[in-house]
Amino acid sequence: MIDENAGTAAGTPTPWPGLILMSPAVTSCKNLIVGFLEWFGELGMFFWQVLRAAVTPPFEFREVYRQLDEIGSKSLPVVALAGGAIGVILSLEARQSLTRFGAKSMLPAAVVFAIMDETGPIITALVASGRLGAGIGAELASMKVTEQIDAIEASAVNPYRLLAAPRILACILMLPLLTLAADFSGLVMGWVTQTMAEPVSFYRFIHLGFKGATFHDLLPPTFKTAIFGLIIGLIACFQGMRTQGGAEGVGRAATSSVVLSSLFVIVADVVLVKAILILFP
Amino acid sequence: MDTTYQIATQPEDAKQDDSAPVVGLKDLHKSFGTQQVLKGISLTVGGGETLAVLGRSGSGKSVLLKLVIGLEKPDAGSVSIHGQDIAGLDLDRIGEVRKTMGFLFQHAALYDSLTVEQNVAFPLQHHKKEMSKSERSARVKELLAEVGMDGHLDKMPSDISGGMQKRVGLARALALEPDILLLDEPTAGLDPISAAEIDDLVLKLQKERHMASIVVTHDLHSAKTVADRLVLLYQGEIAIEGTFEELRHSDIEFVKEFLKDS
Ligand SMILES: Nc1ncnc2c1ncn2[C@@H]1O[C@H](COP(=O)(O)OP(=O)(O)OP(=O)(O)O)[C@@H](O)[C@H]1O
Ligand SMILES: [Mg+2]
Numbered sequence: 301m302i303d304e305n306a307g308t309a310a311g312t313p314t315p316w317p318g319l320i321l322m323s324p325a326v327t328s329c330k331n332l333i334v335g336f337l338e339w340f341g342e343l344g345m346f347f348w349q350v351l352r353a354a355v356t357p358p359f360e361f362r363e364v365y366r367q368l369d370e371i372g373s374k375s376l377p378v379v380a381l382a383g384g385a386i387g388v389i390l391s392l393e394a395r396q397s398l399t400r401f402g403a404k405s406m407l408p409a410a411v412v413f414a415i416m417d418e419t420g421p422i423i424t425a426l427v428a429s430g431r432l433g434a435g436i437g438a439e440l441a442s443m444k445v446t447e448q449i450d451a452i453e454a455s456a457v458n459p460y461r462l463l464a465a466p467r468i469l470a471c472i473l474m475l476p477l478l479t480l481a482a483d484f485s486g487l488v489m490g491w492v493t494q495t496m497a498e499p500v501s502f503y504r505f506i507h508l509g510f511k512g513a514t515f516h517d518l519l520p521p522t523f524k525t526a527i528f529g530l531i532i533g534l535i536a537c538f539q540g541m542r543t544q545g546g547a548e549g550v551g552r553a554a555t556s557s558v559v560l561s562s563l564f565v566i567v568a569d570v571v572l573v574k575a576i577l578i579l580f581p
Numbered sequence: 582m583d584t585t586y587q588i589a590t591q592p593e594d595a596k597q598d599d600s601a602p603v604v605g606l607k608d609l610h611k612s613f614g615t616q617q618v619l620k621g622i623s624l625t626v627g628g629g630e631t632l633a634v635l636g637r638s639g640s641g642k643s644v645l646l647k648l649v650i651g652l653e654k655p656d657a658g659s660v661s662i663h664g665q666d667i668a669g670l671d672l673d674r675i676g677e678v679r680k681t682m683g684f685l686f687q688h689a690a691l692y693d694s695l696t697v698e699q700n701v702a703f704p705l706q707h708h709k710k711e712m713s714k715s716e717r718s719a720r721v722k723e724l725l726a727e728v729g730m731d732g733h734l735d736k737m738p739s740d741i742s743g744g745m746q747k748r749v750g751l752a753r754a755l756a757l758e759p760d761i762l763l764l765d766e767p768t769a770g771l772d773p774i775s776a777a778e779i780d781d782l783v784l785k786l787q788k789e790r791h792m793a794s795i796v797v798t799h800d801l802h803s804a805k806t807v808a809d810r811l812v813l814l815y816q817g818e819i820a821i822e823g824t825f826e827e828l829r830h831s832d833i834e835f836v837k838e839f840l841k842d843s
Binding site for chain 1: 682
């Protein structure tokens with residue numbers, strides 16, 4: 301196959317035959333970029349529509365309440381479980397390395413900071429991306445392909461206001477709370493792990509862990525997850541509401557919401573970590 | 582009872598006039614990708630008039646109805662409702678227009694997370710906030726009784742048959758007492774008795790409430806019963822428009838073939 305391409309390249313008077321060899325790659329790369337920009341533009345317009353619908357009456361308070369309940373109760377168990385597991389892992393790892401450096405007394409602080417600064421928020425966001433991205437994406441997509449969203453519109457109700465805005469708002473509000481739950485569960489399990497090796501009271505563990513910590517250390521990382529919530533809710537609603545093509549489309553919407561929202565959560569985290577370091581030195 | 586929103590959406594009394602078309606379609610074109618579905622459809626429907634739209638499967642009847650309510654956007658041409666062009670209206674403003682319209686989807690499109698009762702209550706909940714709970718549930722029962730579905734209030738849409746879903750969809754379309762009714766195959770999948778009941782209901786509404794209706798149908802008998810005028814779509818255009826008798830005496834080959842069983 302490469303020989304074939306090289307042949308044509310040699311036959312035509314092109315300044316740089318390598319370009320022709322690469323051209324399929326170049327075009328597919330170009331398509332990818334154009335496709336992404338288009339997608340991103342549409343996402344922006346979608347966000348604008350939702351925002352406009354959300355700030356003008358009638359307000360769908362009942363829907364927001366229902367979504368808070370739904371999203372919170374759906375994700376709390378998984379998030380707490382993930383947080384707990386991370387607590388055990390961090391505690392074990394920290395014990396290993398801190399013992400080696402003879403800084404074992406630092407263990408509680410190491411666990412607290414590792415969990416609250418970065419691991420708790422990002423694990424919560426990734427677990428929520430999976431749970432909520434798939435849930436919201438599939439739910440809205442199945443409404444779309446069965447014309448239920450059209451039916452809402454035909455009943456003169458704005459689907460951005462009724463469906464998208466409450467879900468996105470609930471994600472924004474819930475993520476910090478879920479993060480706190482994950483953090484707490486991580487701390488408890490971190491302590492359990494520690495105390496099994498070397499008994500220490502929970503109170504003392506927490507006291508040592510938070511010694512020297514300020515609100516600046518702990519609040520920004522927790523509240524940045526509201527932005528992760530925005531990303532997850534927005535992408536899941538967008539992917540769901542633009543779905544086309546039957547049951548297959550529903551599956552695709554669920555998968556793409558999860559993949560895209562986890563990806564964008566991680567990318568956003570890079571930016572946010574840096575921003576927090578600059579803003580709260 | 583519905584004077585409030587009529588005043589809100591039809592400030593000029595002139596528009597209540599029978600002669601002014603309630604629905605006016607001008608030279609509508611619609612394509613999906615390279616497939617041209619509609620190639621220049623012009624139609625008007627007046628108050629108290631029922632228009633039946635016939636055509637083969639895939640001829641664009643459902644697309645035409647969705648253009649009328651703005652769920653699809655035309656590539657060219659215009660749709661006016663009560664004399665107002667709906668192109669370019671944002672969702673909230675087109676919503677004001679849609680409050681005067683009832684739409685029955687071909688596959689009913691009931692909300693699958695809501696019960697039959699909640700489905701019919703949905704438009705009332707959102708647009709008749711002044712209604713008390715008991716008034717609303719009384720109204721919902723009345724609407725469901727009209728379509729013969731008042732015995733199934735608490736069922737989920739997935740637990741009732743296709744024909745029953747269709748009738749619930751019709752009750753939902755009628756909830757806001759629209760003055761324009763758009764029905765996509767209201768009698769498809771119904772037994773002859775239920776179908777005749779739906780036809781009677783449409784006729785009754787047309788008389789009592791002076792509604793303008795567009796009914797898409799494959800059921801020639803129903804078309805003959807309810808429609809004042811019929812149009813037959815063929816290859817994206819209107820092959821013929823007229824009363825049932827006029828259509829039946831047409832010389833056009835396709836029209837003859839289409840109506841040969843009637
Ligand atoms: N959203 C869409 N995307 C692509 N093509 C579409 C879309 N909606 C309709 N079409 C195409 O438009 C054509 C007309 O569809 P439409 O649903 O209006 O047919 P119909 O006359 O209602 O048929 P039936 O009697 O079977 O309901 C079909 O060929 C269909 O494939
Ligand atoms: Mg159809």
